[in-house]
Amino acid sequence: MLPIFACAFRAHYRRAALLALTQLILWIPHVQAQQPEPLTQLTLAEAIDRTLSQNPELAVFRLREAALAGRTQTAALRPPLELGAELENFAGEGGADEAELTVSLSSVIELGGKRAARVGAISARRDLLLAEEQAKALDLLGEVIRRYVEVLAAQERLALARDSAALAGDTLSAVERRVKAAASPRAEALRARAAVSRARFAVQSEERLVAYHKLALASLWGGENSAFRLDSAELYRFPSSGGFAELYNRAQENPAIARFASEERLRAAELRLAETQSSLDIGWSAGIRRSREIDETTLVAGFELPLFPARRNAGAIVAASAERERVAVEREAALLRLKSRLFRAVSGREQALVAVEILRSEVVPTLREALVEVERAYNRGRYSYLEWASAQEGLIGARRALIETASAALRFGAEIEQLTAAPLLPAGAEPSK
Numbered sequence: 079m080l081p082i083f084a085c086a087f088r089a090h091y092r093r094a095a096l097l098a099l100t101q102l103i104l105w106i107p108h109v110q111a112q113q114p115e116p117l118t119q120l121t122l123a124e125a126i127d128r129t130l131s132q133n134p135e136l137a138v139f140r141l142r143e144a145a146l147a148g149r150t151q152t153a154a155l156r157p158p159l160e161l162g163a164e165l166e167n168f169a170g171e172g173g174a175d176e177a178e179l180t181v182s183l184s185s186v187i188e189l190g191g192k193r194a195a196r197v198g199a200i201s202a203r204r205d206l207l208l209a210e211e212q213a214k215a216l217d218l219l220g221e222v223i224r225r226y227v228e229v230l231a232a233q234e235r236l237a238l239a240r241d242s243a244a245l246a247g248d249t250l251s252a253v254e255r256r257v258k259a260a261a262s263p264r265a266e267a268l269r270a271r272a273a274v275s276r277a278r279f280a281v282q283s284e285e286r287l288v289a290y291h292k293l294a295l296a297s298l299w300g301g302e303n304s305a306f307r308l309d310s311a312e313l314y315r316f317p318s319s320g321g322f323a324e325l326y327n328r329a330q331e332n333p334a335i336a337r338f339a340s341e342e343r344l345r346a347a348e349l350r351l352a353e354t355q356s357s358l359d360i361g362w363s364a365g366i367r368r369s370r371e372i373d374e375t376t377l378v379a380g381f382e383l384p385l386f387p388a389r390r391n392a393g394a395i396v397a398a399s400a401e402r403e404r405v406a407v408e409r410e411a412a413l414l415r416l417k418s419r420l421f422r423a424v425s426g427r428e429q430a431l432v433a434v435e436i437l438r439s440e441v442v443p444t445l446r447e448a449l450v451e452v453e454r455a456y457n458r459g460r461y462s463y464l465e466w467a468s469a470q471e472g473l474i475g476a477r478r479a480l481i482e483t484a485s486a487a488l489r490f491g492a493e494i495e496q497l498t499a500a501p502l503l504p505a506g507a508e509p510s511k
C-alpha cells in the first residue's frame with residue numbers, strides 16, 4: 079500500500095508543479111504557442127495493469143484483510159485472568175480490627191474447542207474475502223475491456239466522420255462545378271454546402287466523444303491524462319473460442335461462483351462455533367483470605383457452572399444451520415443466472431461476428447463500388463445530386479454498422495471472458511491460470 083500512496087503523492091506533486099509552471103509561462107509575453115502533448119500508444123495489457131494496481135476499489139480489500147488479521151489475534155486468545163479483592167467487616171462494631179481481606183485470581187476454562195472454532199471461523203472469513211477480491215478484480219477487468227472497446231469504437235467513428243467530411247467537401251466542389259456550368263440547379267449546391275456543415279459538426283461531436291471515452295477509461299486507474307491513443311485495428315481482431323458447453327464448464331470456476339464455496343465453508347465454521355457454545359465453561363477462582371480478628375490467613379477456592387447451556391444455545395444452532403443451507407440454494411440460483419447470461423453472450427457474439435463478416439466482405443465493398451459508379455453517372459448528368467448523396471449515406475451507414483457490430487462482438491467477448499474467468503480460446507485449449 080505504501081508504494082502506491084507514495085507514487086500517487088509524487089504524481090500529484092508533479093501535476094501541481096507542472097500547473098504552476100504553466101501559469102508562470104502564460105504570464106511571459108511574446109512566447110510561442112505551446113505544442114500539443116504527443117500521444118502515447120496504450121495497450122489493453124497496460125490498461126489492465128494500471129487498473130489492478132491503482133484502482134481504490136481493490137485497495138479496500140487490503141484494509142479488510144488487515145482487520146481480519148487483528149480479529150484472528152483476538153480470537154486466538156485464551157480467557158483472561160482476573161485479579162479480584164474483597165474487604166469484609168471493615169465497618170462493623172469491631173472496626174477495622176475485624177476486617178477480612180480476600181485476594182483472588184479467577185478465569186474460565188473453555189471446553190468443547192471454542193478457541194479453535196473461533197479461529198477457524200475467522201480463517202474461513204479470510205478465504206471468503208479472497209474470493210470476493212478475485213470476483214471484484216474480475217469485474218474490473220470486464221469494465222476495463224468494455225471501456226477500452228468504447229475508445230476503439232469512438233476512434234473509428236471519428237475516422238469515419240472525417241472521411242465523411244472529406245467526401246462531402248469533394249462532393250460540394252463537384253456540384254459547384256456543375257452549377258457554374260449550368261448543368262445542375264443552384265439548390266443542389268446549397269444542399270451540398272449544408273451537408274458539409276453537418277459533416278464538420280459531426281467531426282466535432284465525435285472528437286468530444288473520443289475525449290470522453292478516453293477519460294472514462296483513464297478514470298479506472300485514477301488517471302486524469304487522456305493523451306494516449308489505441309490501435310484501431312484491434313477493433314477488428316476477434317479470437318476464436320470453444321462452444322457453449324465448454325465455456326459453461328469454465329464458467330463454473332468463476333470467482334463469483336467459487337465464492338459460494340468459500341461462504342459455505344464460513345457458514346459451516348460458524349455452525350461449529352455455535353455448537354461449541356453448548357459446552358460448559360467452568361469458571362474457577364483461587365486466593366487467600368486474611369482475617370485480622372483471629373490473625374489468620376487461609377486459602378479459598380471456588381468454581382462456577384452455567385445451567386442448561388445447550389437449551390439456551392439451541393436457537394443459535396438452528397440459525398447457523400439455516401444460513402449454511404441458504405448458501406447452497408443461492409449458489410444454484412447464481413449458476414442458473416450465469417448460464418443464461420453466458421448463453422446470451424455467446425449467441426450475441428456469434429451473431430455479431432457473422433454480421434461483421436458480411437458487412438466487411440460483401441456490403442461495404444459493394445456500396446463503395448456503387449458509389450464510384452453513381453459519382454461517374456452524376457458527372458455525366460445521368461443521376462441527380464440526391465441519388466449521389468443517397469449512395470454516400472448508404473456507404474457511410476454500412477461502415478458505421480460495421481463499427482457497431484465489431485464493438486458489439488468485442489463487448490460480448492469481454493462478457494464471456496468475465497463469466498468464464500479466462501480468455502477466449504479455441505475449442506479444446508486449456509486456459510492459463
